[in-house]
Amino acid sequence: MIKTNKVKLEIHYDHIIRDYDLYKIQPIQTGDKDEEKCVMKRSLEKLDQLSPVLAVLYRYKGPVYLIFEKGRVCLEDLQSHINQYDKGAFVETLDINDPLSITPTELSQLLINMLPNMEFSQKFNNISGRYFSFNQKSFKKDCILAYHISLIESETSKQECMVYMEGESYHRLSKVLEHNERYRNDILKLPRYYKSSEGYVLRRCLTPLNTDQCFVRRSVYRRQREDFVNSLDIHDIQGFENSKCGMLHQFYIDVDLHLNDYVQLHPIDLDNEQMANTYSDFLSQDYIRNLYNDLGVHLIDRVNDSSSKKMIDLIVSKLKDRGIDNIHYDKGKQFNIALIHNQKYCKNNKIPDQHVSDLNFQHITYETCIARDNAIDISDNVMDRILMELLIKRDIANRSISIYHWDWDKPVEYVTRESERRDNKRITKYFLLSVFPDGSMDYYKIEDDTSELYQRYESVFTNYKSSVYEPELLISIPNHQVLISNSKMMVLPDLKELDFRLNAYRKDKEISKSKLTRLLNSFVETNEEYREEIERILKSLNKNTYQYQEVVRKASKAGNPPLINLATSLGRKFVKHCRDTSRVVFNPCLKSDVVKVFQHIYTLKDEEDSKKLYYYVGKKEPMKFTLVNACHIRRITVLEGALDDDFKKFIFDQLSVNFIRNNDYTVVPFLRKYIEEFK
Structure with missing residues (x-):
């Protein structure tokens, strides 16, 4: 059985009706969606003055749900309160037994929004109606790291959902303005929040505060993600409590402790179908070594100081450790490794970006080679990745696969989608890679949204997108077509077992x-x-x-x-003997039976639909005591033909090519990497 973040809801409707009054606020239909949205916003902003309100749930462009203690507020009083500020909205009593009025997932989320770490006991403080969790690392000088926990409705059952957590950063407004002066007017319109003195509470500012006292939400860019705790380090008890898995476990405890009479979350474990028997057709290390020795590796130092010379010497040493001796110190026709400064350094020192867009070049930054103790160091993973990237770029230049034994007797088509917002308009492109039986490749970019091919792909990627699933890769061969989608369903360690060990030790x-x-x-x-x-x-x-x-x-x-x-x-x-026989935990940090390290590709059954297969990808190498990220479960949907054993093996073999991370599996067939390089 595979443990996931998928749960079944058990709701005690009679207990909720006994203890609470629930209301729904909706705008009066005028046909003007923008005005209706403004009406709801004005109504929400005054709810803080209605002290008995316990929680709110607001769905974007939808109704607002409110919950009160039984008998504290009647329908007429609530409507009168709303009418003081805006007469464009009406209030009605919520019939929670009617699924058309509120879904089980929405009702559960409304109850969850009452949990104590949002401090609803004094007054309503979060008009967005969202539940946040915080940890010991959440509150920094100029940034608040909040973890939003939500229930995402399942496609198959109203009684099932995903418990999903995502990080959001709230930055001090004065600092945001300091670094984004050109967007000042837009930033000043953002909702403002402040940190309560009562503890881990993030409250909406409903009265004016100066820019140094409040925070605004900003998107979490990649460079900020290092602030968020994604890892599960079971060597460190505090690390577990701060991790997403630890906070998720605490969330389950909070729901059970405070809401047990009203809603219960029962985790759903999935049946393992089998471990996929994959045998990578990746070329041998001997072949790669001979290729580099035949054509040579060229090292170029674009920093040219005493430290960079030592870095080049270290690269030479690591190449020779891999049996590569044909090394040059000038620009060659291919296989060039350039040592450069990163973009941040170039920007801060006002020098041109040293990166060159050239398929014959792979860059390594000077800053990457500086370890935490300021010593010069280059990890083996970085070195292996550089060598593999050069081979991939060579394939792109030659439009032919050389790093993999391509053995499929029909043309195969891979399609990915990319969407971005530009000038208040969403621009979508499709990228198509065709691979032929001899391993040769053709690449196309499809941007004309009126073309038949564009419309065909748009239909597939749009129809199969949902709040849970995000299409990633469409694979087509004659008479067969499958769609691989990422999901918000994740494989989790046994949190109860982890919690027992950490508390017992x-x-x-x-x-x-x-x-x-x-x-x-x-x-x-x-x-x-x-x-x-x-x-x-x-x-x-x-x-x-x-x-x-x-x-x-x-x-x-x-x-x-x-x-x-x-x-x-x-x-x-x-240690295992003592824990299993006597419940004595001398040390909680056993990798294989604590985290159940995922060293293979596993497939999962869909009991209801034979056209769907689920899989998740683990690590080839043991991860010691750290599970860096939970493994997302991906879905393969058969759109045409059948997912027979040969076609399934063809797909899964492409997951065991180890060039994305050294000795790891890729999460989707490796040809997606080629598409990214073609762009």
Whole structure:
């Protein structure tokens, strides 16, 4: 069974009706959508003066749902309050038993918005009606990192949904204006928020505050994502609590603690169909090494200082470690590696960008080669990626695949979509890559939205897009067509098991000598191969009590060694034995049975629709104690023909090509990388 963020809702309607009054506010239909939107905005902005309101849920261009304690506000009083500020909206009592009035997902979200970390007890403070979660790293000097938790309705059942968390950044308004002066007027129109002195609360400013006192929401660009906690580091208890998985687990606890009488979230585990048997047709390392030695690698230093010379020397050393000896220090016809400064450095020092758009060049930045301790270092992953990128660019230039044994006897067509907003208009383009049986490629860009081909792709990508699924790649061969879509459904570790281990473990916790002796003796009964080591440990016990960290931990050069080294097979097996048989957690950090490291490609069944297959992609290499990101589950939808074993193997083989990250699987067939390079 695969644990995911998909849940089934159990709603106790009679309990909600018993304890709460629910109302719906809608604009009077005038035909002017913009005016109706303004009416709702004006109505919402005055709700803070209605102190009994507990929570609100506002759907964009839809109604507003309100919840009050039973008997605190009647329909007439609420309508009268709204009419004081705008007579373009009307209030009605909400019939929660009518799915046309409010869906189970919306009702659950409204109740969730009452959770205590939004501090609704005094007055209503978030007119956007969104639930936020915060952690110890959320509040910085000029930035608030908030985690928005929402329920996303499932396509298959109104009683099922995804629990989804995404990060949002709120920056101090004065700082935003300082760096975006040209957009000053637009920025000043943004909703303003302030940090409450009561704790982890983000409130909407309904009275004027100066620009240094409030925050505005900005999009989370890639360079800001490092501020957000995405990783699950189970070596660090605080790291787990701050991670998305930790906060998601706390969210489930909060719902159970505060809303158990009204709504319950039951996680839905998915059945594993099988592990996909993939055998990568990626070319051997010997072939790649010989290719580089035949054609040569050219190193170009565009920084040209004492440190850059050391970086070039380090690159040479790493190339030779890989058996590549044909190295030059000038520009060649292909396979050029240029050392440059990054864009930030060039901008700050007002020098031209040193990056060159050339298929014969791959760049490595000077700043990438500086480690945290300011030492010069280049990771093996970076070096391997550079070499692979050069091979891909060579394929693009030659319009032929050379890094993969292409073995499909029919033309294959790959289509991706790119959409951007330009001048208040959304511009959509389609990119098509055709691969022929001999491995040769043709590339097309389709921008004419009146063309038949554009309309055909637009229909597929639009019709299969939803709040849960985002189409990524359309694959077509004669008589077969499938669509791969990313989803907001994710594979999660066993949060309950993690929580148990983290709460049960404290490194300074003590165990008596007698109990430790019993554990060691019981362990050796089923692990005879360790008897000699265990007997040696038993003889060395000379204290009445031992701290957990004295019993099992990773040995280090500093301090006294533990009785058992966690880095050994004895250490790992002993910790597992104690946890499973006696619920004693000497150390919570076992990768394989805590996180269940996903080292393969797994497929999941869709019991209701044989035309759909789900899969998720893990890592080839063990990830030790850190799960960097939850694995998103992708859906393959069969649009034409059938997903027979040969075609399925053809697709999954293209996931095991290891050039995106060293020794990792790709999440979609690797030809998407070629499309990105063609653009």
